[in-house]
Amino acid sequence: xxxxxxxxxxxxxxxxxxxxxxxxxxxxxxxxxxxxxxxxxxxxxxxxxxxxxxxxxxxxxxxxxxxxxxxxxxxxxxxxxxxxxxxxxxxxxxxxxxxxxxxxxxxxxxxxxxxxxxxxxxxxxxxxxxxxxxxxxxxxxxxxxxxxxxxxxxxxxxxxxxxxxxxxxxxxxxxxxxxxxxxxxxxxxxxxxxxxxxxxxxxxxxxxxxxxxxxxxxxxxxxxxxxxxxxxxxxxx
Amino acid sequence: xxxxxxxxxxxxxxxxxxxxxxxxxxxxxxxxxxxxxxxxxxxxxxxxxxxxxxxxxxxxxxxxxxxxxxxxxxxxxxxxxxxxxxxxxxxxxxxxxxxxxxxxxxxxxxxxxxxxxxxxxxxxxxxxxxxxxxxxxxxxxxxxxxxxxxxxx
Numbered sequence: 038x039x040x041x042x043x044x045x046x047x048x049x050x051x052x053x054x055x056x057x058x059x060x061x062x063x064x065x066x067x068x069x070x071x072x073x074x075x076x077x078x079x080x081x082x083x084x085x086x087x088x089x090x091x092x093x094x095x096x097x098x099x100x101x102x103x104x105x106x107x108x109x110x111x112x113x114x115x116x117x118x119x120x121x122x123x124x125x126x127x128x129x130x131x132x133x134x135x136x137x138x139x140x141x142x143x144x145x146x147x148x149x150x151x152x153x154x155x156x157x158x159x160x161x162x163x164x165x166x167x168x169x170x171x172x173x174x175x176x177x178x179x180x181x182x183x184x185x186x187x188x189x190x191x192x193x194x195x196x197x198x199x200x201x202x203x204x205x206x207x208x209x210x211x212x213x214x215x216x217x218x219x220x221x222x223x224x225x226x227x228x229x230x231x232x233x234x235x236x237x238x239x240x241x242x243x244x245x246x247x248x249x250x251x252x253x254x255x256x257x258x259x260x261x262x263x264x265x266x267x268x269x270x271x272x273x274x
Numbered sequence: 275x276x277x278x279x280x281x282x283x284x285x286x287x288x289x290x291x292x293x294x295x296x297x298x299x300x301x302x303x304x305x306x307x308x309x310x311x312x313x314x315x316x317x318x319x320x321x322x323x324x325x326x327x328x329x330x331x332x333x334x335x336x337x338x339x340x341x342x343x344x345x346x347x348x349x350x351x352x353x354x355x356x357x358x359x360x361x362x363x364x365x366x367x368x369x370x371x372x373x374x375x376x377x378x379x380x381x382x383x384x385x386x387x388x389x390x391x392x393x394x395x396x397x398x399x400x401x402x403x404x405x406x407x408x409x410x411x412x413x414x415x416x417x418x419x420x421x422x423x424x425x426x427x
Contacts, residue, residue, distance in 0.1 A: 050304065053308045062417055064416070066409065068412075202322045
């Protein structure tokens with residue numbers, strides 16, 4: 038009897054493959070309407086990452102290896118200091134092109150209070166809600182902070198002949214950069230890693246946890262934009 | 275002073291009568307715990323590794339797109355797209371998304387995930403085309419299937 042049961046068990050173990058549904062999560066941008074106008078962005082506000090057919094990386098006009106990408110992206114995201122953990126940094130220059138990082142702007146409690154009142158008076162509850170999120174963040178951090186300008190983003194352009202592996206590694210490193218910064222801030226301010234905050238919020242749906250998550254996301258937003266695919270004939274090398 | 279002789283008590287062999295029960299229990303445990311692969315893989319996929327892994331809890335919301343060289347060499351070695359149980363063309367993806375969406379309950383149709391299982395040596399051209407089609411079909415939640423590894427320093 039035991040032999041038969043063992044046989045069955047081993048047969049089952051050998052024949053089943055456990056499907057693991059895990060991977061890197063991404064939200065694709067909605068399709069671009071044909072009449073959308075090009076937005077002007079300041080040169081320093083975009084962190085350009087390009088990959089070519091030889092699986093090489095061109096980051097801000099410099100050739101980097103995949104291992105260096107994360108630190109580069111972190112520098113870009115910290116930019117001129119967050120006002121919380123990273124002390125004010127002067128505009129850093131990099132390479133010969135004098136690449137400047139985006140200027141982080143102070144978010145101050147006094148300004149926000151006035152702004153909130155003006156939005157409420159103007160009958161814009163959604164805008165007022167967004168201001169209130171920032172006020173909550175300031176309360177949780179215990180001080181004013183500096184935010185990235187709205188136009189700051191990481192732009193990723195992939196050649197059609199890049200390997201999928203490299204593409205995923207780039208996506209992964211960029212996400213790792215944001216996650217590490219978030220963890221660092223979260224540990225310093227809330228004594229808990231950002232990943233653990235998210236995991237606990239997923240289980241309990243506690244508002245206080247969500248407030249902390251939103252606060253950290255306000256300081257380090259995840260802005261990875263993938264460029265619209267272009268033909269190499271348009272010459273983007 | 276060896277006056278005291280150690281008494282050796284005879285112990286019988288452990289009964290194995292309950293062994294089948296235990297093994298059956300193990301068997302049933304594995305049967306319940308494993309999720310059977312619902313579709314046959316017709317393309318060869320070696321998943322890349324990544325450290326920032328997200329795991330989808332609600333498996334019934336996931337639909338799969340496999341991209342890789344065909345298992346059967348007669349179909350060539352160039353990467354192909356597999357939807358459900360057959361090879362497909364990029365142009366078919368929009369219809370496929372619509373159909374798959376209808377298989378979900380109405381309230382969950384917007385929550386559909388598309389899991390892209392792409393072989394790591396595939397060129398991005400195919401993948402980009404598929405992504406563009408997914409955007410047009412408004413299937414915007416995408417998971418790039420990967421196996422987990424440690425974060426690099």
